[in-house]
Amino acid sequence: MKNIFIHLQPFILILLILCFVPTMVLADGKGKPDIKAMSTSMVSDIEGNPFQLGNAWQEKPVVLVFIRHFG
């Protein structure tokens, strides 16, 4: 039993490193929203028409959801 654990040690170590990779360090994003820049950002609707994101919350509150990807 002890021998099995010794053989598994490197794998457990690799798994632990992968689990706790500091994702924040490796991330590109600033991690802080800039509401002015968000407000002036241009997106498109599904027909391809340009839309300024800030127009969405001009009159009423908006829950703005950014999804990772389609699919």
Place this chain on the structure above:
Amino acid sequence: MRDKVDEIHSLGAEMIIVGNGNSQFATAFKKKLNLTAPLYVDPSLASYNAAGLKRTKAGTLGARNWLPALKALFTGNFQGRTQGDPYQQGGVFIVFPGDGLVYSYISKRPSDRPPAKKIVEKLKAEQKKLNK
């Protein structure tokens, strides 16, 4: 989150979704999930960057996602072919008129999402504050 659209509307707010694939993918996505919320696309990721959202390989491929991915697989939530930037992470914000950002959640990895209930509660609380 899409189950909460009616509740969000009842609070006098709107929910909008931004994705990073192209409009062709967005149309198929909207149809597949029967989405009623307005859907926009931003393949340039400019709005994602403005929102401070993370783009990370470690976040997408890291071992902390393996268990949630397996869980999703066993509960029948299969992920289709990735359409958009696979390393881009998401986020949720609540914005009031006048660029009033009252809530932000920046995901560190795919399985890192705020509970939809919490977002609706935050929206309710902010509406209450405003009406006082």
